[in-house]
Amino acid sequence: MKSNKSGEQEAWSRRTFLKIMGLGSAGSALALTGCGDTDIVNNVDIEVRKEKVEPNVDPQDFVRPGIAIYYASTCRQCPAGCGIHARNREGRVLKLEGNPASPVNRGRLCPMGQAGLQAHYNPDRLTKPMIRKGGKLTEVSWAEAENALKKVLGRRNGKLAWLSGAVSGHHAALIRTYLDVAGSNNSFVFDTLPPAVGHAANEAIFGHAMPKYDFDKAALILSFGADFLGTWMSPVHFAGEYGRFRAAPRGTLVQIEPKMTLTGANADRWIAIRPGTEGYLALALASLLVEDARYADRVPVEVLDSIKDADIEAIANTTGVSVDRIHRLHQLLTQRSPSLVLSGSSAEGAEHGSETANAILLLNVMLGNVGKTILPRSKQPFPDLAPKLGGWSELRAFLDGLNSGKFDTAVVFGSNPIYQAPKSLGADKAFAKAKYRVSFSMFPDETTMACDLVLPIYSYLEEWNTAMPAYAADDGQLGLQQPVMNPVFGSDGPRGFGDLLLGVLTNMDGRFKKWKDYESYVMDALFTMRPAMVKPPKITVPGQTEMEAFRQGVLSTGFVRLKTASAGKLTAKVRPVQLPKAPKEDGGHPFHLVPSPRLGLWDGRHANLPWLQELPDQLAEVVWDSWVEIHPATAKKLGVITGDVVSVTSSAGSLKAKVVVFPGVQRDTVAIPLGQGHTEYGRYAKGIGVNPYHILEAKFDRQTGELATHATRVSVKKVADRGPLVTLANGDLVLESNTSTQAGREIVKTVSAKDFDRTESGKAATRPANKEV
Amino acid sequence: MGLKRMLENWSDFRKQDYYEDEPYMWGMSIDLNKCIGCGACVTACYAENNLPTVGKEHYASGHSMHWMRIERYWEEPEGEADIDIKESEYPERGAHYIPMMCQQCNHAPCEPVCPVAATYHTPDGLNAQVYNRCIGSRYCGNNCPYKVRYFNFFDFNTEIPHPLEMQLNPDLSVRSKGVMEKCTFCVQRIRAAKDAAEDEGHRDHIEDGSFQTACQQSCPTEAIVFGNLRDEASAVKQSWEAHEVELNRFEQDKSEDIRGYRVLEELNVEPCVMYLDRVRDTEA
Structure with missing residues (x-):
C-alpha cells in the first residue's frame, strides 16, 4: 500500500465508489492486469501451476490483490439486455x-446470463482471423485480414448485403452508418425467437409493437403459448x-399451448x-363474451359480426379443448378482472399466425384490459439505437437476394442462418452463391465456417457498446457495455467488432477520423446525448473535466435513461377476426411438430x-x-417407451432421436427441443443431437411472411430399441414413471390459492431486502 | 474417551442447542409459490463454487457435481384435494419444482458416520466438509436422506480446457479426485462478510442482506431468502416465524393452512432450510 497517499486511502474506504467502477478509469485500460503483467493468459495461470509470484508492494491502480472489483455492464446472452455487475x-x-x-x-x-462467462472464456473461441485459400479456411495475420476486409467492405457497393442477429444501441447505429456510406440498402436482421408476428399484431392493434404489460395489476393472465418465464x-x-x-x-395463470x-x-x-387452433379457441371465448353487452360494447359492429355465432362444439373438436372447459374459461375471464391475455410463439407459428394473434388480442379489448394491464409506451428520441429484433421474413429477403444475384457480398454478424434455418429455405445454397462472404464471429459456427473471411471478435465482456433492451421495463433505458477485463487472448487475438467496422469507415470517410477507437466513439456519442438524458450520471472528483465525471458516472451505473415524450393514451384499433377454415387432418403425417425453445440453450446459440x-x-x-x-x-399406441429411437419425418426431411414419454404435450403433437444438432460450433456443441428447425416445411404466415414454426406435420416411426438417455435422475434409464412421483413423501407440498390468500394477505415476510452486494 | 464414559454423559454431548450462545445460525427459506424451476440458481452455483461439468457419459454414471439441483415431479403427493384433475391425461396443474441442496441439518446423519471427521458441524450451524481430511469413504453420501453430497470420482478440474479455467473462483478450493463435496451455503461469502463486519467492529452481527448466497442472488423471482436465524430482525427469521416453523422439532405445531415445512422433517435431522408450499388456484 502507498502509505504516503492519505487521500487515496480515504477514497478506498468509500466502498460503494470502489465496488462499481469503469475499467480504465485511472489511466489506460491495460492498467488493470494483476502483478503488473499485461499477459494474464501466460503468467497468472494458477490452475496449471504456472503462476509467477511477484511482490505486490506497489500494485497497479485499482487492483487490490484479494479484493474483488465490480464493473457495471450489460448482458448480451439474449436480446433482453439485463444489467450486470461483473466481479x-x-x-x-x-x-x-x-x-x-x-x-x-x-x-x-x-442461467444464460450466468453462463456468459463460459462464452467469454470458451476454449473454442476464434482467436486468429481466417481467409479461405484454395477452398480451405486458413489462419492469417491481422494485417492480411485487415487488408482483405478493406478490400471487400471499404468501397461503395450497392450489392453488399448485411445480416445481423438481434442488434441495438451503437452497434446498430454503426452498422447503419456504414451501410449508408457504402451505398447499400440491404440491411437485414434475423433472430429466431423474438415474436415478430406478435409484434406486428400489436403494432396493428395498439400502434406499438411492444406495449407495456402490468402483471402485478392483473388478477388473471391467460396466455396462449407466451412463454414469458422462459x-x-x-x-x-x-x-x-x-x-x-x-x-x-x-393472480391466477392459465396457459394454453401444445407443449x-x-x-x-x-x-x-x-x-x-x-x-394452430389457438385462434379458434379465442374466437369461441369472444363469442361467449359478446353475449354480455358490457363486453360487446367495446368493439365495433363489423368485428362483432365476425365473432358472434361461433360454433363452440365444432371449435371444441378442432382444438381438442372440451366444451365444458371453454365455458369455464369464459367464466374465469368474466370473474377475474382486470386480466391480461397474451399471445405467444406457439399460437403465432401458423400460416394464419397474424389472424390468430389478432383474435387473441381482441379479447383484451373486449375485457377492457387496455389501459389497465396493457399500458402505452412513449417513444425514445433515438430510433437508430432502438432494438432491431428482426425475423424470418428478413432472412428470406436476404436469401432471395443472394439467390437472384441481387447481392454479391454477404456480411454476417451475430447470426447463424445455416444452422438455424430449415433446410427447405436453402440457406446454405443461397449463401454459396455469394461471390464473397464475411463473418464477424466469436465462434466457429456453421455460417462462419462457410465464409471466405472470418474475423474473430470480442465477447460482450471485452467490448465497448450500448444496448437497448428488447422489452424495456422503463421507457428509454440504454444499457452500457464496457470491457470488464483485458481481452482473454491478448492483443494478438480477437478484436472489437466496433473497432473493426469503425476502422473500415475511417478509411472510407474522413469524418470518422475524429474517433481513435470504438470506445471513444461510444463515449463521445453518449456525452453528446447528455441533454437527452434524465439526470445524466456524474461522479465528480476534484480536478476532473466534465467529460471524465460523466464517464465515471455512466460506467458506474451501467445504464442511462433517455428522456421520452409522454406516453399518451393507448387506443386499440381492432379488426374483424378472419380465421381460415379449420385445417384438415393429414393421414400420411398424423402428428404436429413443435420445435420448442428453452431457457438455457435458447435457439442453439x-x-x-x-x-x-x-x-x-x-x-x-x-x-x-x-x-x-x-x-x-x-406412445402406447405407437408402441414406444422412453429411450426408444424414433424417426420423425416431414415432407421436408427426417431426423432421429430418442423418445421421452412426456405428459405435458398434446396427444397429436410431438415436441423436439431446439438447441442441438450443430455440425460446427466447438467441442461442446458439435455432433450432439438434432435440430428440429431443419425439417420444418417452408410454410409462412400469410400477413407477415414469418416462418410458420408450428405448422409442420410429421410421421413418427420406431427405428431402434431403448438406449441410454441421460437425465437428472443420475443416469437411470428413465421409464416414464421413474422421476415423476413423490411416492407420497410430500417433498413438494401444495396449498390452494384461497387458503394462501387468506393466511398471507398483508404479509411481506418472504420478501428479502434487496441490497447491493 | 471410553465408550462407557461417553454413554454415561450422553446428554452432555447431545444437548439441544449446544451452540445456543453463538450469534449465528445460517438458515434459508425457499418459496415454492415463487420458484419457477428455471435453473438460474443451479448455474449461479456452478459459477460461484467451481463446480465442474462432467459430460454426458459421466453424468449417466451419476458423477454429476450439481450442488444445487431442481427436482421436478408430476404427481401430487397423496391426500391432495384436487380431484378435478385426477382424471385428466395431462398434468393440468403444471409441474412440481423444488430446488434441492444440502439442508445443513443440525442433526446431520452424514456427520457421525464419517470415519475421519471430515464432515462436522460448525458453531454457526453449517454442516462443513474438510476436503483435505476426506478419505472418500462415501459413508456420508450414503447416509444423506436428501442425496445432496457429490463425490469426485475423477479429477474433473484438471481437465478444464484453457482458458475456461480462468473463471475458477480463487475464494474456494478446487477439489480433486476422491473427495466428497456439497453445498456450503456459500461459506466463502459468509466468511468474507464476517471478516468485513469484524473490521468494522461488529463481532457478533452481520447486517441482514449485506451479502447473499449465489443462488439467492440470481433467483429471478426472489424465491430464496437466506440469513441468520438468530437475528430477530432478519428476513429469514421473520419468514420462519411467519410460517410457524421452528428449529429443534421433528413435527411442527402449526396453525391450519400456514405454509412452511422442512423436507423429511420427520426424520429428525433438523434441516436449516424451510420450504413454503407451492400454491395452485384450484378454481381455475
Missing part, C-alpha cells in the same frame, strides 16, 4: 451478478413481475391445445456452453442430448 479479481472476471439498479432485471440473472423477450424481467403477481392476493413450456409448468391450469448443456431441461430433465416428447397415450 473481477486480479484481472480476471469470475462471476456475473445482476445489477440491482437496472429496471430490466432488478439484480437478478437467468423464452419470451425478457425472461428475467417477466419472472420478477411474475413473483409479484403471485404474492397475495395471488408445456416453463411458463406452462407454473400455471394454475395448463390446457393442451392442437397447434448457447449449445457450446457446458454449464447450460449440463443444466437439465426444466421439464424433461435431459442433459447433453436431443429428444422427442410424446404423450403417454400416443
